[in-house]
Amino acid sequence: MPNWTNxxxxxxxxxxxxxxxxxxxxxxxxxxxxxxxxxxxxxxxxDIDKILIVTFTNAAASEMRERILNAIYEKLEKNPDDENLQRQITLLNMANICTIDSFCLDIVRNNFYELENISPNFRIADTTEIDLLKEEVLEDIFEAKYENEEPDFEKLIHTYTSYRDDTPLKDLVKKIYNYISSNPFPLEWLHEKVEMFNLR
Ligand SMILES: Nc1ncnc2c1ncn2[C@@H]1O[C@H](COP(=O)(O)OP(=O)(O)OP(=O)(O)O)[C@@H](O)[C@H]1O
Ligand SMILES: [Mg+2]
Incomplete structure (x- = not known):
């Protein structure tokens, strides 16, 4: 046990x-x-199983679990008959010490019926799969917009793309999507910012 600083x-x-x-x-x-x-x-x-401990990585979660166990053992050495401490060792197996991702996954899995549009056998996609899905959605949306000949979309295309290549605009959409994803209310935030350019 170190001498803790103030x-x-x-x-x-x-x-x-x-x-x-x-x-x-x-x-x-x-x-x-x-x-x-x-x-x-x-x-x-x-009780340790009433405390939620989340980390960013699996390694950090294992480290926490191990160090908590060691700390309990250390305290037990001084008080070998402490039943509360003995019980915590058993409870530690059920304690929520995990990554924030796996905690959120548990919440969704155990409450999917409360969430609209989530299938009970949903799963987590890996990043490659997600990128492919994004690409597909983007293609579909652009395709539909081209077909409908929406004037606003055509204006956007003319402003942001070179002749016969709309990749720059698609890249821009992806960039904006990634950027706003760090916001808790991405679309609200985006609309608000767009309104700021609306100087009519
Ligand atoms: N006040 C202190 N006096 C002496 N040793 C200490 C003190 N505080 C922590 N330590 C020791 O320093 C070491 C490193 O501590 P710890 O692993 O908690 O650091 P950390 O900030 O979490 O490191 P990291 O950034 O790598 O995650 C441990 O062995 C710990 O017991
Ligand atoms: Mg650390």
Whole structure:
């Protein structure tokens, strides 16, 4: 158990607020997070399977699980008869320590009937598959727009493409799509921005 710095103590014991811990590589962020969890188990009597711990990678999730287990063992060495701690080792197997992706997948899988337009046997596509799907959709939309001879679309084509090549416009659509995808309400956001150009 390290001698925690004051900043680390603050990150371990702060309560009732959202906290963000940003510190240099190897400076003890994970250690603080593990201690924070151990503190919740021991002092606040919260079971480990009632805490949601999400990471970005599978490796980080395994590291968290392992370090929490080691921390529980360390505490048990000092208090071998602590039943609460013993129980946490069993509960750890059921604890939600996973990537944010697999957590979201679980939520959708367990609640698909609440979500419209989601089939119960949905699955996660890999990135190549998604790129192909995007390409297909884009082709279809352009095709339909060409067929309908929509004047707005024709204007757009004339502005953004060279003769007989609409790739630049397709690339632009893809770029905008990727950009707005980081927004929680992409289409609302896009319409709002488009309105800003509307200087009538
Ligand atoms: N205050 C401290 N005093 C001494 N050692 C500490 C202190 N805080 C953390 N450590 C130790 O430093 C090492 C690195 O900690 P940790 O893995 O938590 O860092 P990290 O910030 O998560 O690293 P990374 O950026 O690689 O994820 C661990 O062995 C940890 O026990
Ligand atoms: Mg870390």
């Amino acid at each position: 900043e680390q103590k603050q990150a371990i014991y702060e309560n009732g607020n959202n906290i963000l811990v940003a510190a240099a590589a190897g400076s003890g962020k994970t250690a603080v997070l593990v201690e924070r969890i151990i503190n919740k188990i021991i002092n606040e009597k919260i």
